Amino acid sequence: MSEPNVTWEDQDMINEFGRLNNKMHELTAELTEKQTQLDDTQEAESEVMLADEDVRFIIGEAFFFLGSDAAQEYITEKTESLEKEIEKLREGVADCKKRLAELKVKLYGKFGNAINLEE
Amino acid sequence: MDSATQRPNLNSFFIEDVAQYMSTQESTEAVLEQLNNEYRKFKYLEGRLVDQRENLKEKIPDIERTLNAVKHLQKQAETQKTNFELTNGLWIEAEIPKAEHVFLWLGANVMVEYSHEEAVTLLSNNLEQGIKSLEKAEDDLAYMKDQITVTEVNIARVYNWGVKQRRTGGAPKVEQ
Numbered sequence: 001m002s003e004p005n006v007t008w009e010d011q012d013m014i015n016e017f018g019r020l021n022n023k024m025h026e027l028t029a030e031l032t033e034k035q036t037q038l039d040d041t042q043e044a045e046s047e048v049m050l051a052d053e054d055v056r057f058i059i060g061e062a063f064f065f066l067g068s069d070a071a072q073e074y075i076t077e078k079t080e081s082l083e084k085e086i087e088k089l090r091e092g093v094a095d096c097k098k099r100l101a102e103l104k105v106k107l108y109g110k111f112g113n114a115i116n117l118e119e
Numbered sequence: 120m121d122s123a124t125q126r127p128n129l130n131s132f133f134i135e136d137v138a139q140y141m142s143t144q145e146s147t148e149a150v151l152e153q154l155n156n157e158y159r160k161f162k163y164l165e166g167r168l169v170d171q172r173e174n175l176k177e178k179i180p181d182i183e184r185t186l187n188a189v190k191h192l193q194k195q196a197e198t199q200k201t202n203f204e205l206t207n208g209l210w211i212e213a214e215i216p217k218a219e220h221v222f223l224w225l226g227a228n229v230m231v232e233y234s235h236e237e238a239v240t241l242l243s244n245n246l247e248q249g250i251k252s253l254e255k256a257e258d259d260l261a262y263m264k265d266q267i268t269v270t271e272v273n274i275a276r277v278y279n280w281g282v283k284q285r286r287t288g289g290a291p292k293v294e295q
Contacts, residue, residue: 011133011272015265022264054200060188062203063210 004110014115017103021119024096031089038082045075133269137280147281151274158270165263172256179249186242189221193235 048055048071055071056063066074104117134140144150198216205211221238222230233241 005136006272006276008133008135011269014272015268018268019261019264056202059191060184062188062201064191065200065202 004114010107010110013103013107017100017107017117020096020100020103024093024100024119027089027092027096031086031093034082034086034089038079038086041075041079041082045072045079048072048075132273134273134276137276141277141280147277147284150277151281154270154274154277158267158274161263161267161270165260165267168256168260168263172253172260175249175253175256179246179253182242182246182249185223186239186246189235189238189242192218192221193239 048068051068051071054065055068057066057071057074058064059074100119107115107117141147141150192215195215195217198214201213201215202210203213220232220234222232223238223241224230
């Protein structure tokens with residue numbers, strides 16, 4: 001059985017696959033984390049809207065007693081920044097997946113069973 | 120490679136032509152041993168970089184939290200009521216009158232007084248440094264991963280070559 005020889009270009013693609021695969025897993029984990037944070041923040045937002053007295057808001061490592069308006073402002077800020085980060089992470093994951101699919105086609109095309117490219 | 124970033128020069132060599140390379144070597148076992156050694160070395164270095172990265176990933180949110188707190192104090196117009204952690208699990212209520220300065224822990228049991236603006240500047244710089252260091256650590260980690268992948272592929276190809284040699288009765292004796 002003769003296996004196709006591995007050229008430097010092949011090695012380069014294999015390296016890229018390895019790196020992107022790792023990156024995709026990391027981004028996905030971060031995405032899940034941020035999504036949870038966003039869910040919590042949105043839940044907090046509804047509580048704050050119902051609250052009529054001071055809200056205890058964590059800033060830094062201490063709780064500050066804030067009026068409903070100030071708390072609302074901070075929460076909106078936090079929600080927006082999280083949504084932006086989540087959008088960026090989603091795009092990153094999509095880009096990785098696309099390139100990974102391309103690399104798979106090329107490498108499986110050349111090596112077939114001789115290579116294993118599972119995520 | 121990059122001379123701008125000081126990467127330890129451990130370019131694992133990629134074997135272009137296995138057969139040709141092996142003809143210059145003593146034995147398959149010797150080559151495999153050398154490759155495995157390299158592999159272990161790279162894995163060790165990778166581990167260290169991962170630790171470094173995890174450290175930074177913890178420090179950065181910490182700096183962000185402090186920065187947020189200072190910015191909030193900057194905005195403060197009147198006395199604020201807060202709950203803060205006096206000690207582990209013990210929270211206590213306090214009133215913070217409007218102040219002109221904050222104190223920042225700089226590490227090594229040193230605490231320094233700053234105006235709000237100075238504190239924001241210092242913390243923002245630290246944050247930037249931290250993020251840059253994290254990026255560098257990620258880069259180094261990717262580089263290390265490449266070295267590891269190349270070594271893994273080398274090992275697989277040399278091993279396969281060795282198996283093929285034995286099957287076609289290369290060097291070892293052939294049974295009559």
